Amino acid sequence: MQSVSTLKILSCLSLSLLLAACGNQQADPNSPEGQRQAAFQQFLQHSEPMGGMLSGRLAFDGDTFAVHAAELAELADAPWGHFPAPDQNNPQPNAALPEVWADADGFAARIDQFQSAVADLSLVTAEGVTSPEQVTPAMQSVQQACKACHDGYRR
Numbered sequence: 001m002q003s004v005s006t007l008k009i010l011s012c013l014s015l016s017l018l019l020a021a022c023g024n025q026q027a028d029p030n031s032p033e034g035q036r037q038a039a040f041q042q043f044l045q046h047s048e049p050m051g052g053m054l055s056g057r058l059a060f061d062g063d064t065f066a067v068h069a070a071e072l073a074e075l076a077d078a079p080w081g082h083f084p085a086p087d088q089n090n091p092q093p094n095a096a097l098p099e100v101w102a103d104a105d106g107f108a109a110r111i112d113q114f115q116s117a118v119a120d121l122s123l124v125t126a127e128g129v130t131s132p133e134q135v136t137p138a139m140q141s142v143q144q145a146c147k148a149c150h151d152g153y154r155r
């Protein structure tokens with residue numbers, strides 16, 4: 001006998017094939033949405049451990065911190081080429097607000113803010129990282145730049 005919850009899961013699964021209606025929606029990885037989301041996930045893979053080391057959630061390791069800072073700097077251009085104006089005929093699951101295109105100058109200013117914060121962080125870390133105090137202000141600027149853009153341009 002099938003339990004109610006099994007039936008629910010099954011109907012959700014088959015619905016999701018039709019409507020992409022259940023849980024986390026995944027954009028086609030080759031679409032612009034999928035490519036920028038993948039780039040943002042890579043941002044997170046580097047910013048998250050750096051933030052964790054500064055909040056005390058992870059043990060502080062200056063060498064590892066410096067590697068993440070350098071890799072984030074390498075990636076800092078990656079998402080921005082994947083924001084073509086939306087195509088009504090091919091709406092992909094994504095969280096970008098219409099302001100990305102309606103306020104293109106504001107979005108570009110947030111990109112600049114982010115890129116200069118990341119460049120500052122990589123300058124601070126390039127000579128070696130010896131203490132959390134050394135990198136905290138620069139990392140806070142990076143985190144603020146992520147948040148400032150998300151506040152205005154992401155659902």
Ligand code: HEC
Binds near residue numbers: 107
């Ligand atoms: C200039 C704007 C901007 C900056 C700066 C920015 N983001 Fe985002 N981010 C976005 C937008 C817009 C989306 C929504 C993308 C979509 O779904 O189409 C997004 C989505 C994401 C996602 C979700 C990706 C997914 O799988 O759907 C993560 C994670 C993320 N950003 C992390 C970061 C981190 C970490 C930083 C800073 C290190 C950062 N972002 C900086 C605009 C920005």
